[in-house]
Amino acid sequence: MSEVEGLKTYEVRTYGCQMNVHDSERLSGLLEGAGYVRAPEGSDGDADVVVFNTCAVRENADNKLYGNLGRLAPMKTKRPGMQIAVGGCLAQKDRDTIVQRAPWVDVVFGTHNIGKLPVLLERARIQEEAQVEIAESLEAFPSTLPTRRESAYAAWVSISVGCNNTCTFCIVPALRGKEKDRRPGDILAEVEALVAEGVSEITLLGQNVNAYGSDIGDREAFSKLLRACGTIEGLERVRFTSPHPRDFTDDVIAAMAETPNVMPQLHMPLQSGSDTVLKAMRRSYRQERFLGIIEKVRAAIPHAAISTDIIVGFPGETEEDFEQTMHAVREARFANAFTFQYSKRPGTPAATMEGQIPKEVVQARYERLVALQEEISWEENKKQVGRTLEVMVAEGEGRKDGSTHRLSGRAPDNRLVHFTKPEQDVRPGDVVTVEITYAAPHHLLAEGPTNTVRRTRAGDAWEKRNAAPAQPAGVMLGLPKIGVPEPLPAATSGCSVV
Secondary structure, three states: OOEEOOEEEEEEEEOOOHHHHHHHHHHHHHHHHOOOEEOOOOOOOOOOEEEEEEOOOOOOHHHHHHHHHHHHHHHHHHOOOOEEEEEEHHHHHHOHHHHHHOOOOOEEEOOOOHHHHHHHHHHHHHHOOOEEEOOOOOOOOHHHOOOOOOOOOEEEEEOEEOOOOOOOOOOHHHHHOOOEEOOHHHHHHHHHHHHHOOOOEEEEEOOOHHHOOOOOOOOOHHHHHHHHHOOOOOOOEEEEEOOOHHHOOHHHHHHHHHOOOEOOEEEOOOEOOOHHHHHHHOOOOOHHHHHHHHHHHHHHOOOOEEEEEEEEOOOOOOHHHHHHHHHHHHHHOOOEEEEEEOOOOOOOHHHHOOOOOOHHHHHHHHHHHHHHHHHHHHHHHHOOOOOEEEEEEOOOOOOOHHHHOEEEEEOOOOOEEEEEOOOOOOOOOOEEEEEOOEEOOOOEEEOOOOOEEEOOHHHHHHHHHHHOOOOOOOOEEOOOOOOOOOOOOOOOOHHHOO
8 A cells, every 4th residue: 555644645647628737736635535545756657546637629538538547557557455446538438348348447427526536536446346436417516625726825715517518529518417507706705815825827618618507597697707806805816617618798899908906818619710610619609709709808908819620631621721710810810829730539529420521631721720829829929028017926937947047937828937936935826017128929938027016915825835745746648749738827728629
């Protein structure tokens, strides 16, 4: 048995969207509530309980899962009492198949019953047989479960689960279910509690976040929620992901523009610039509508950084269709884009559509799109040179910070900024003001001295957490590096990616 101070250890491996990342915080909280502690960093499966929180959206997700499970099989044989659990969207989809293909798995649970994990682990231990329990509908809203937050200064807050859309490339609604909204009072109570603990930035999270209110019968519920967040003292930054163009209304734009702590950042999935392809995707908007939203946002929030998701090579996409996507990208001038090559997802209507595009054609279009977006991203970032920006210092954002004697953080519009390390102590969660001196396609650089350093309650919270007895490794993110590098927080929810 691998133990930390005599306690059983656990490791959570997370793949996929922000919803899964947030669910893994819940899983960690549940396990710690059951008496487990995190395995040391780099344990690589050397834990008493290893949990895979899976994704059914990513390409070859099942092969990757079974490959990882296979690598743990001999370790489990050598370590009596070790348990392996598989949850998330792939578990919801494949159910009994997982135990058939990997009989050494102890627990399989779905997206609707993550709160059952400790009970299922104990039942599997006592009965000495695999426990497979997949609920067909949500048993309890995840936010009612204990949570081990990954950050002391920034937090996800889930406002809804599920999705009512029927995009032909996406299997998420079938696995996450119909949209279910939380009561506004419960959301705001969670935000206030987080702020009281020192959190200064929250990201409102939903599969289709701005459809919030459809379940409770209020079409303006999301804009009201944004404005309510603006009244919470100590909450410095509010973000949200991911919205859908169909539900993006003028009242939301007004709330963003008029609420000071709602950041000038928007992730708006385009998917395709072709009206023909959008129709085949069952995306209920067209290029004109999409570009109209972008225009309104820029009119109300001139410095807003807008990002997107784009699928290249959807079945039936012609060269003319692809050129429409290129046109939309030129017109929208996204700060960055998450570009994906279409690939079949079993269980989705698009997987059986006629007109599947040859791989080499998709690859060529993809490379053209990435090259265009790289050029635009760089041009847009160059516009930031000379500006003085307020940067919230982040943890783990700059891979070269140690060797370059820099720190890193996020500007209000979520652009990544590397800046010269000041003489005074600066902690993650603290805020600095710096002047931008250089721009690259995916980051900004402030090479001069830091103008100001503001120590914050969020920095205090980070310091307090790190002064406590050392905690082992955090939730591992298995996000693939596709197209343009993701911002942090990554701005793609499960229904936005393929």
